[in-house]
Amino acid sequence: MVQIPTTPAPPTPPAPRPVPTSADVARLAGVSRATVSYVLNNTSAVRISEPTRQRVHDAARELGYVPHAAARSLRAGHSRMVLMPAPAVAAGPLYSQFVHDLQQALSQIGYTVVQYGASGMHGQEAVRSWAELRPVAVLVPGNGISAEGVAVLKRSGAKAVVVLAAEHVPGAHTLILDHADVGRLAARHLHERGRRRIGVVVPVERGMDMFSGPRLAGVREELAGTGAEVVALPMAHTEESAAELAARWPELGLDAVFGYNDEYALPLARALQDRGVDIPGDVAVVGADDLLIARLARPRLTSVAIRLPAGPALADLVDRAVHRPGTEAEHPGAIQVALVVRESS
Amino acid sequence: MVQIPTTPAPPTPPAPRPVPTSADVARLAGVSRATVSYVLNNTSAVRISEPTRQRVHDAARELGYVPHAAARSLRAGHSRMVLMPAPAVAAGPLYSQFVHDLQQALSQIGYTVVQYGASGMHGQEAVRSWAELRPVAVLVPGNGISAEGVAVLKRSGAKAVVVLAAEHVPGAHTLILDHADVGRLAARHLHERGRRRIGVVVPVERGMDMFSGPRLAGVREELAGTGAEVVALPMAHTEESAAELAARWPELGLDAVFGYNDEYALPLARALQDRGVDIPGDVAVVGADDLLIARLARPRLTSVAIRLPAGPALADLVDRAVHRPGTEAEHPGAIQVALVVRESS
Numbered sequence: 001m002v003q004i005p006t007t008p009a010p011p012t013p014p015a016p017r018p019v020p021t022s023a024d025v026a027r028l029a030g031v032s033r034a035t036v037s038y039v040l041n042n043t044s045a046v047r048i049s050e051p052t053r054q055r056v057h058d059a060a061r062e063l064g065y066v067p068h069a070a071a072r073s074l075r076a077g078h079s080r081m082v083l084m085p086a087p088a089v090a091a092g093p094l095y096s097q098f099v100h101d102l103q104q105a106l107s108q109i110g111y112t113v114v115q116y117g118a119s120g121m122h123g124q125e126a127v128r129s130w131a132e133l134r135p136v137a138v139l140v141p142g143n144g145i146s147a148e149g150v151a152v153l154k155r156s157g158a159k160a161v162v163v164l165a166a167e168h169v170p171g172a173h174t175l176i177l178d179h180a181d182v183g184r185l186a187a188r189h190l191h192e193r194g195r196r197r198i199g200v201v202v203p204v205e206r207g208m209d210m211f212s213g214p215r216l217a218g219v220r221e222e223l224a225g226t227g228a229e230v231v232a233l234p235m236a237h238t239e240e241s242a243a244e245l246a247a248r249w250p251e252l253g254l255d256a257v258f259g260y261n262d263e264y265a266l267p268l269a270r271a272l273q274d275r276g277v278d279i280p281g282d283v284a285v286v287g288a289d290d291l292l293i294a295r296l297a298r299p300r301l302t303s304v305a306i307r308l309p310a311g312p313a314l315a316d317l318v319d320r321a322v323h324r325p326g327t328e329a330e331h332p333g334a335i336q337v338a339l340v341v342r343e344s345s
Numbered sequence: 346m347v348q349i350p351t352t353p354a355p356p357t358p359p360a361p362r363p364v365p366t367s368a369d370v371a372r373l374a375g376v377s378r379a380t381v382s383y384v385l386n387n388t389s390a391v392r393i394s395e396p397t398r399q400r401v402h403d404a405a406r407e408l409g410y411v412p413h414a415a416a417r418s419l420r421a422g423h424s425r426m427v428l429m430p431a432p433a434v435a436a437g438p439l440y441s442q443f444v445h446d447l448q449q450a451l452s453q454i455g456y457t458v459v460q461y462g463a464s465g466m467h468g469q470e471a472v473r474s475w476a477e478l479r480p481v482a483v484l485v486p487g488n489g490i491s492a493e494g495v496a497v498l499k500r501s502g503a504k505a506v507v508v509l510a511a512e513h514v515p516g517a518h519t520l521i522l523d524h525a526d527v528g529r530l531a532a533r534h535l536h537e538r539g540r541r542r543i544g545v546v547v548p549v550e551r552g553m554d555m556f557s558g559p560r561l562a563g564v565r566e567e568l569a570g571t572g573a574e575v576v577a578l579p580m581a582h583t584e585e586s587a588a589e590l591a592a593r594w595p596e597l598g599l600d601a602v603f604g605y606n607d608e609y610a611l612p613l614a615r616a617l618q619d620r621g622v623d624i625p626g627d628v629a630v631v632g633a634d635d636l637l638i639a640r641l642a643r644p645r646l647t648s649v650a651i652r653l654p655a656g657p658a659l660a661d662l663v664d665r666a667v668h669r670p671g672t673e674a675e676h677p678g679a680i681q682v683a684l685v686v687r688e689s690s
Contacts, residue, residue: 067477117448
């Protein structure tokens, strides 16, 4: 455990040093506040002599003055911030890599990516809190924004709103990702492999239902009217929960399982094998996300790959949308999902 | 691949609608800008009649006015933003869970967590960019800040700077995490198990050297003078790279490997087993982070657990530091690392 020190009763802290302002810099440099602003924000439209520039920089350094980001962007008339609401659940390997690649690509073209997490807020309240930061673009990775929300963001200055969602959101560039398709693909494959009693893992952790609900629904929809049975299997992302579920397998009598994703499918597959269940002989297993760990398992795990946009491509989309505000793509883009068949099914 | 649509030559976009300001709200409501500010920022010190409040809220809603976050916090004299620089590498499962738990805990006590990624900047330039957002607290998860950097943040208004680093940073609350200790623990264990030719995986991906360098150094330090040999093994986080490394094993002649962490150790262990190498009989394997996947492997993976602070405990530390600016913990806290011994070694 972390030994987080509890500080003893503190002495009276020294009076806090006031934060230097541009007025302080102006006073010290013997120039106007406007001049300070032009110099520190590199406003090329205004000619300032080199000695004056130097005095301003020296004064700023001496006082430890850092321009206020929002004030600077207000004056310059633009922001370079791309805001992404932080997901409601801990990011898995697929999403972590996606965000990292996007962040790198946007940084290279001069944007700053801010992942914003204030999980106490929802709906329009959350959207308003994003708007307060005055981002130039907002990228919403889940089904978390309505047309009204997009309007609030644009009215507060956002030039582009890019959304990954199951359906087109008016006013936004939408990339269609319907999690039900993940379930449909898995179910279709298992049915083709002759499976008729199919379990579907439903993660119990908070916030997961936004993804697991549609996936389960996709499985049910795909198998409706086929005579196959679908059984929901609540499971936590732990060895213990997987073992409990595996212990019930004889009574469940299932011949296949869609494990929600690789991170849940693998512990369950392991627990089943520990109990002597043969995969795929007795039980076919399918995951999703096509993580590296799916390829390390024996048998290798069949998995639904979700091809999130590559960093540079999505960064370019954001940049184009920022420079042409008001024009949405005529047709939403679509994120491909594809089954990668391996030995576990 | 994503079908990211390329928009055809756009029609002239409509003139952008100007962003409403508090002056617009004041005009519409028939009140002063100060009154607008008092009402929308809920400044309880000033009494405003209920009808006036209602007029202001109605005008704001009609115009779609959202207060500017930074301006609001400037007036109120405080911010609720906790800034964390985004890591230079894609977050692994350990770090993702840590950030998520911390974000949840800080949200519950009224803070907003912002992960800030502008990877083009380094050192003092990066610190200044964080300072521009005027966060009330900054949490630096790696060895990325100096005493000067802490001073810049505090001069710009940050009341608390919390750092996870190998050594105490003056002016900051430091939680000591020395990655060399991860290497030392792994090496000590392997030596105790009689291993004398020890490979150490060195991830090739950009940004990883900040962690892998110290870990390798810790292994070398622990085994200096013992007669054991240490061999650095560059490896990418892919099945292919693990297979290439495993193919060289006969010539390498190693009897143990510290796989940097579980995510690299597991593909390597799998590649070795695919080539008929017995683990631990021929080669002992140790990872780090103690992820769930370490327990799923057969044999289960010995791993160095890194006990990052729990969300609520760290959130409380940040909150206490914010309310008592200027008082640093007398002794830095320490993050425990501990070896979890399993069958792979």
